[in-house]
Amino acid sequence: MKKFTTFNKLSIILGFSFLYIPIILLVIYSFNESRLVTVWAGFSTKWYGELLQNQGIVGAAVITLKVAFLASTLATILGTMAGFAMARFGHFRGRTLFNGMIYAPLVMPEVITGLSLLLMFVAISFNRGMWTITLAHTTFAMCYVAVVIQSRLTSFDRSIEEAAMDLGCTPLKTFFVITLPIIMPAVVSGWLLSFTLSLDDLVIASFTTGPGATTLPMKIYSMVRLGVTPEINAVSTIMVGLVASGVVVASFLHKRSEARIAKAEVMAGNAP
Amino acid sequence: MGGEVTKSRKVWAPWNEADAKPFVRIENVTKKFGSFTAIDNVTLDIYEREFFSLLGPSGCGKTTLLRMLAGFETPTSGRVIIDGEDMSTVPPHKRPVNMMFQSYALFPHMTVEQNIAFGLKQDRMAKDEITERVGKMLKLVRMEKMAKRKPDQLSGGQKQRVALARSLAKKPKILLLDEPLGALDKKLREETQFELVNIQETLGITFVIVTHDQEEAMTVSSRIAVMDHGYVAQIASPGEIYEYPNSRQVAEFIGDVNIIEGQITEIRSDSATIKIKGTDVPVETGRSVNATADEWVWVAIRPEKMIISLDAPKNGSINCIAGKVMDIGYLGKLSVYHVRMEDGQIIIVTQTNRMRETERTITWDDLVHVSWSPDAAVVLLS
Numbered sequence: 269m270k271k272f273t274t275f276n277k278l279s280i281i282l283g284f285s286f287l288y289i290p291i292i293l294l295v296i297y298s299f300n301e302s303r304l305v306t307v308w309a310g311f312s313t314k315w316y317g318e319l320l321q322n323q324g325i326v327g328a329a330v331i332t333l334k335v336a337f338l339a340s341t342l343a344t345i346l347g348t349m350a351g352f353a354m355a356r357f358g359h360f361r362g363r364t365l366f367n368g369m370i371y372a373p374l375v376m377p378e379v380i381t382g383l384s385l386l387l388m389f390v391a392i393s394f395n396r397g398m399w400t401i402t403l404a405h406t407t408f409a410m411c412y413v414a415v416v417i418q419s420r421l422t423s424f425d426r427s428i429e430e431a432a433m434d435l436g437c438t439p440l441k442t443f444f445v446i447t448l449p450i451i452m453p454a455v456v457s458g459w460l461l462s463f464t465l466s467l468d469d470l471v472i473a474s475f476t477t478g479p480g481a482t483t484l485p486m487k488i489y490s491m492v493r494l495g496v497t498p499e500i501n502a503v504s505t506i507m508v509g510l511v512a513s514g515v516v517v518a519s520f521l522h523k524r525s526e527a528r529i530a531k532a533e534v535m536a537g538n539a540p
Numbered sequence: 541m542g543g544e545v546t547k548s549r550k551v552w553a554p555w556n557e558a559d560a561k562p563f564v565r566i567e568n569v570t571k572k573f574g575s576f577t578a579i580d581n582v583t584l585d586i587y588e589r590e591f592f593s594l595l596g597p598s599g600c601g602k603t604t605l606l607r608m609l610a611g612f613e614t615p616t617s618g619r620v621i622i623d624g625e626d627m628s629t630v631p632p633h634k635r636p637v638n639m640m641f642q643s644y645a646l647f648p649h650m651t652v653e654q655n656i657a658f659g660l661k662q663d664r665m666a667k668d669e670i671t672e673r674v675g676k677m678l679k680l681v682r683m684e685k686m687a688k689r690k691p692d693q694l695s696g697g698q699k700q701r702v703a704l705a706r707s708l709a710k711k712p713k714i715l716l717l718d719e720p721l722g723a724l725d726k727k728l729r730e731e732t733q734f735e736l737v738n739i740q741e742t743l744g745i746t747f748v749i750v751t752h753d754q755e756e757a758m759t760v761s762s763r764i765a766v767m768d769h770g771y772v773a774q775i776a777s778p779g780e781i782y783e784y785p786n787s788r789q790v791a792e793f794i795g796d797v798n799i800i801e802g803q804i805t806e807i808r809s810d811s812a813t814i815k816i817k818g819t820d821v822p823v824e825t826g827r828s829v830n831a832t833a834d835e836w837v838w839v840a841i842r843p844e845k846m847i848i849s850l851d852a853p854k855n856g857s858i859n860c861i862a863g864k865v866m867d868i869g870y871l872g873k874l875s876v877y878h879v880r881m882e883d884g885q886i887i888i889v890t891q892t893n894r895m896r897e898t899e900r901t902i903t904w905d906d907l908v909h910v911s912w913s914p915d916a917a918v919v920l921l922s
Contacts, residue, residue, distance in 0.1 A: 430612055431645035433632045435659030435710065449649045528692075 298501035305496045315502040328487035339405035340462035347413025355421035373411045382475030396478025404476040409462035420454035453525040460518035464511045554587040563588040569618030578604040580770035591747045593757040596767035602750045610639045638712035642719040644703040646691040653687045659710045677705040717749040733759045787922045791840045800839045818883040826915040838920040843890040845916035853911045860911040
């Protein structure tokens with residue numbers, strides 16, 4: 269292993285400070301006794317307690333979690349289907365275009381995604397509210413899931429499925445008892461990714477929301493306009509925790525399944 | 541040709557019996573992938589309890605043919621009949637055959653036991669029956685102690701055994717094996733070949749195996765179909781394929797062979813005489829030839845059936861070529877001699893080293909005589 273030079277050390281310290289000092293400050297101040305955000309007055313968890321009393325924040329949190337849960341579940345189902353189709357249906361006319369179109373929403377500016385969804389909901393006179401946010405989140409999260417599933421399936425040994433069918437299992441049942449359990453880590457990692465994406469989305473939610481459906485990021489944003497309070501720090505800290513653990517678990521699952529595939533490939537490679 | 545095989549005692553060879561009913565019949569089957577023809581009008585019969593090999597270089601269509609028996613491919617034209625039923629378009633999960641995959645294809649999320657029980661569960665077999673059958677299968681492949689392990693905790697040889705047990709658990713009418721020993725090292729492969737034969741004989745199930753390894757095919761098979769470019773070049777027992785190949789291509793694919801061009805001078809009822817190209821050397825064969833006089837043919841002689849000597853043999857006027865030793869390869873139990881004929885063609889002769897190497901009398905640049913008995917030569921028309 270290479271030794272760290274002073275320069276490398278400095279780069280790492282600088283880079284990580286840049287990324288994480290603001291978040292660490294936020295977390296620290298969420299435990300501040302004082303109501304004044306910039307003055308430290310001792311450790312306390314009282315703001316977390318007060319959060320629970322704040323109907324507005326609790327309501328927004330409930331909606332956010334509902335939306336995130338529904339949207340990520342829907343996105344996982346649709347994304348798995350799309351990823352499966354992309355990985356399995358060999359070469360058909362327009363495959364590259366189709367493939368590109370699945371990835372496109374990943375790089376589409378959120379403002380445009382939000383605006384186009386809003387226009388569509390208005391056009392079909394869909395009452396805006398929690399359900400429109402859910403649908404909007406499903407739309408953009410499913411392409412992440414599709415990408416994850418597709419990459420998992422490209423290294424999938426199809427003879428495992430053939431073996432199941434050969435042993436008397438119908439193709440549909442094979443998908444559920446063989447394919448799905450094997451790609452489960454990828455599915456779960458896709459779900460977690462969608463969940464965290466939905467959890468912290470502000471732009472698309474603002475476009476597609478309606479009366480009575482305020483998500484947590486929207487709530488925080490509107491509260492901040494009246495000044496930062498320790499309550500906001502507390503709720504933000506909780507969100508950071510949730511999102512971070514979601515991403516960490518998702519990438520862990522992904523890494524583990526990739527390591528397993530790598531291991532399997534090495535073993536297969538040893539064969540003459 | 542059956543005459544040779546059944547000379548002394550009655551040998552099991554249903555393919556030589558006129559009234560024997562084939563168990564599997566591949567009838568005029570063609571398979572095309574786009575413009576590529578993988579299988580070109582193949583017809584072949586496989587009999588019950590046979591250990592049948594599909595042998596050929598990679599890309600010859602042998603795996604496609606096997607996958608057609610399993611149901612993973614459907615023929616573009618022609619029929620696949622298994623035990624009297626047309627199975628051409630029946631999906632894999634409804635066929636009475638099981639397959640052992642080259643990659644073993646064990647279910648990674650199930651234990652050894654669950655893997656073997658999988659097929660039985662699909663048939664909704666009673667639980668205690670499943671347990672009993674799984675136990676029997678584990679015993680058959682000597683994996684009782686590994687029942688609770690997951691596939692990634694097994695070695696290559698153990699995985700191979702589990703895959704075999706899993707594909708045999710349902711007592712299929714036919715077991716299809718796709719390069720079953722390809723991933724094993726040489727020693728283990730040789731041991732396993734005999735074990736496969738034993739299991740096949742014990743269970744009495746028809747085995748169809750795909751392999752590119754000719755030694756493996758020779759060891760295990762009752763009959764071999766030699767395939768190339770989508771067609772079947774020859775179907776016969778291992779001995780017959782080796783001793784009486786029907787074309788240069790089969791002769792060259794199975795083992796080493798010297799092929800010498802010549803012209804027929806005389807055909808008799810039980811033998812023929814051929815003059816080797818560019819010489820006056822006559823070759824006598826132990827069989828008659830289905831050709832006309834003056835026709836150009838090829839004479840195939842296996843290196844180990846030739847004798848190399850410094851002095852001309854007694855009846856040196858026939859089946860004897862003079863040449864010069866160009867190369868000697870010492871392989872321990874064998875020595876390989878490369879002898880150059882007058883016209884420049886190299887003849888390969890192998891001799892068993894009965895004497896110690898130091899006592900070997902033939903050396904480089906010696907003028908030698910290479911001779912063989914009329915039985916050793918096979919005349920090939922194509």
